[in-house]
Amino acid sequence: MYFLRCVYGNSGRPELYWPILGLLSAIEIVKYIIVLAILLRFVLAPLAVWIFLAHRYWKTRITIDAVEKFLQMQETVGPMRFAYTDIVAITSHFGHKLGQGGYGSVYRGMLPGDVNLAVKILCRSMCNGEDFISEVSTIGRIHHVNVVRLVGYCSEEPRRALVYEYMPKGSLDKYIFSGKKRFSWDKLSEIGLGIARGIDYLHRGCDMQILHFDIKPHNILLDSNFVPKVADFGLAKLYPRDNSFVPLSAARGTIGYIAPEMISRSFGVVSSKSDVYSFGMLLLEMVGGRRNAAPDQNSSLEYYPSWVYDRLTEGRELGQTSAAAAADMHVLERKLCLVAMWCIQMKSQDRPTMREVVRMLDGSVDDLQIPPRPFFCDEEHSRVGDSHHFYSELTSVSEEDE
Incomplete structure (x- = not known):
């Protein structure tokens, strides 16, 4: 303004006042725009990037903190927590590998x-927080002779490990699918009963029922005395014991052992009876020494449950395939077959509970009735190809089932 007064007083021309004022105002606006642009470029843009990164960090941190908070609670009542350096030392720098699966590698430690x-x-x-918490919380509270014991765990982002009691005899599948390592009928029946007791404990022995969802020979471990222990709880879910069914979205498992209702609601609801079905398929494999969805060289191409049912009703040993070699079935073989056939009934409501399965296996074969033919075991022999076609169709769940 002092400049304008000088111009106005010296020139004596008032008409120049307003143009000069407008020019000075424009200069001031440009200066403000330049300052604002500098602020946006060097202050606000980095600030926006920082806010975005901070948001992502805290979102991840919340998940990690939830896992950490849970594990801190477990330390007071659950298994031991190991540092990663302890894991390295226990396994002698991962020198003795026992095996590898979908969830990771298993090493021997001491x-x-x-x-x-x-x-x-x-x-x-695979080690997301949900599955890790699922396994720690599930096995960490279990103490049963037929369920593998979780000794401890390690959680140091991004490394996670689970430490179990060592099962020197390995998994059940190494024995039942090997012609060189066959069990006697007494031992086979004892193992089947032990597995059933372990699953029944998961369903009824805890405050919350535990649905395993992946019962199969590979997930049954044997100790030095061949006592079976249910293992691998990566897919297991906890539900109130009074829940008769669970959401279809929770259903996962292995093809060949998955109950029909775990694929589509048209077969019923997902419940503890879904584990019963998987156990029935496992029991059939234990008796016959062959996988349920694959033919062997000495059998026909019949769908396996149909093949077993025919041998059961004909009274022939499952290992015999010719009439000349036929003989009366061993009483324990017949019992295991009858129980298995009840377990794999098409409708879940037609299957026994695991508590009833334990009673059936622990009781007399004379008390067992021959069940109806299981699904796909009609009078016309179903073929293995048909069963594979069935499973390939069921792996695609329709939108109306969601």
Whole structure:
């Protein structure tokens, strides 16, 4: 304004006042725009990027903190927590690999005092917080002779591991599918009963019922005395014991052992009876020594449950395929077959509970009736190809089932 007064007083021309004022105002606006642009470029843009990164960090941190908070609670009542350096030392730098599965690699470990362990190092792509908490919370509270014991765990982002009691005889599938390692009928019946008791404990022995969803020979481990233990709870879910069914979205498992209702609601609701179906398929494989969805060289191409049902009703041993070699079935073989056929009934309501399965296996074969033919075991022999076609169709769940 002092400049304008000088111009106005010296020139004596008032008409120049307003143009000059407008020019100065425009200059001031340009200066403000330049300052604002500098602020946006060097202050606000980095601030926006920082806010975005902070949001992502805290979102991830919340998940990690939830897992960490849960694990801190477990430390007071659950299994032991190991540091990752302890895991390295226990496994002698991962020197003895026992096996590998979809969830990671398993190594043999040892604690002072010659205590053998099995250490499962979870794959980074598979060890999300939900599955990790599921396994720790599920096995961490279980104490049963037929369920594998979780000794401890490790959680140091991004590394996670689960430490179990060591099962020297390995998994059941190594024995039932090998012609060189067959069990006697007494031992086979004892193993089947032990598995049933373990699953029944999961369903009824805890405050919350535990649905395993992946019962199969590979997930049954054997100790030094061949006592079976249910293992691998990566797919297991906890539900109130009074829940008769669970959401279809929770259903997962292995083809060949998945109950029909776990694929489509048209077969019924998902419940503890879904584990019963898987156990029935496992029991059939234990008796026949062959996988339920694959023919062997000495049998026809019949769908396996149909093949077993025919041998059951004909009274022939499952290992015999010719009439000349036919003989009366062993009483324990017949019992295992009858129980298995009840377990794989098409409708879940037609299957027994695991508590009833335990009673059937622990009782007399004379008390068991021959069940109706299971699904796809009609009078016309179903073929293995048909069963594969069935499973390939069911793996695609229709939109109306969602």
